[in-house]
Amino acid sequence: MLLPSVTHAATKTVEGMLGFSPPDGTTVKSSRNYTTDFNAEKAIDGNIQTPWNAGTYKGNIELNFPTAIEFNFVHITTNASPPRAVSYTIYGLKEGKWVQISESITHTLKAANTTPPPIKVKQGAYSGIKIDGDGGSSWLAITEITLGTFETIDLTGQPQNASANLNWNTIKEATNYKINYGTQSNKYSDSISVEKDSEGNYVIPNLTNGTTYYFQVVAIFNGVETVVSNEVAVTPNEAKTTEPTTPDNPSTGEPSKPSEPGTTNPGEPSTGEPTNPQSPSGNRAILVVTMTSGLEKEFDLSIKEVNDFISWYESKQAGSGSASYAINKHDNNKGPFSSRKDYMLYDRILTFEVSEYSK
Structure with a gap:
């Protein structure tokens, strides 16, 4: 999740946090320390169990890097007892001046040690960062600081x-x-x-x-x-189907008129009866169900079973009926089972196709 501009400068990670710890050679100072056991260096020691504590409700901590680092987020693990809402504003050191690079962000803590979402900052190369914090009704304390650069999602x-x-x-x-x-x-x-x-x-x-x-x-x-x-x-849309074009009437897509009695097409004997272009419906069908995962399931069923499945699907689409439908596998049954059924979940079905045949 990090670009090369950050990884060349820092390689140490902190478990449970995004990005990297500030590089070796980073100096750190704070507005105030509660005691020497809670000094500012604790915020970058790689251990989320050892906090810097300001010993007061408001304060700041300042990190100066050995060389400028490019990043667009800062990740902070916070310590507060009891848990409270804590606010941060982040500044970047650029050409010797501190410039604000984040909005004031408030995190509502859920536990004494909490790792809230990383704070987005204005992307750039900075020689240091300063974090102004307000612990609300708890003393301001930070257990660890990391930084990095988010990748983007192209949807x-x-x-x-x-x-x-x-x-x-x-x-x-x-x-x-x-x-x-x-x-x-x-x-x-x-x-x-x-x-x-x-x-x-x-x-x-x-x-x-x-x-x-x-x-x-x-x-x-x-x-x-x-x-x-x-x-x-x-915008979803129903797939358009085109009527087949016949040799006799290619411009309209309409089927040609049957031959008059006594006339024939070349090579075709005349019966005097109109030609029926459609085959009769069969008594069985292959049902192919495509799931939302892309998986296709094929069943050889009677027409009644197919119609029952379609009725269930349409009823469920209208807001009634069970969430699943059992399809009997019949001769596809494998193993020492008395029967096998495939339960289809309505919200996992993408499309289905019916191909009729006679047996």
Whole structure:
């Protein structure tokens, strides 16, 4: 999750935190120390159990690097007892002057030692950082500081029939992702958690054709939302089908009129009866169900079984019926079982195809 501009300057990581510790040779000082056991050096010693404590509610800590480092986030593990809301503002040292590089960020702590999300700062090369902190009703204390540069998530989306296909690049250190989506830009009403290896061809099912949906992907590191993608808009649409064109009437796509009695096409005997271009419906069918994961499942069923499946699906689509449907595998049964059934989950079905035949 780090660019080379940071990795060449620092290589030490801290468990549970993003980025790297400041490089060797970094000097640190603070506005005040509670005691020598809680001095400013504790904030960069690589141990989240040893805090710097200001001994007062407000204070600051200042880090000066041996050489300038480029980064766009600062990650802070905070200590407060009892847990409270803590605020930070970060400044960068550039050409000998301190410039504000972050907004004032407030973190609500959940425990005495908490690692909130990293704080985004204005990307640049800085010779040092200064963190102004306000511990609220607890003394200001910081256990560890790291910094780094986020990668970006490039999200793309393609419309499908009642669904959207999403693709994005891998974020190396992400433990999983969250997909936010809704029908208003930057206002998401639904979210889905997906595994870290699901970034390619992820399908969001059960959407309404003709409605525009807005999507955003968030990379998560150990439960902390870190990198947010661009937003993409996708409008699902029903696949258009084209009528077959016949040799007799290629311009309209309409089937040709049957021959009049007594006339024939070359090489075809005349029966005096119109030609029926369609084969009769069979009494069985191959049902192919495509799941949202891309997996295809094929079943050889009677027409009644296929119609029962379609009735269940349409009823569920209308808001009634069970969440799953059992399909009997019949002759595909393997092993010493009296029967085998495949339970199909409605919200995992992307499309299905029916191919009739006679037996």
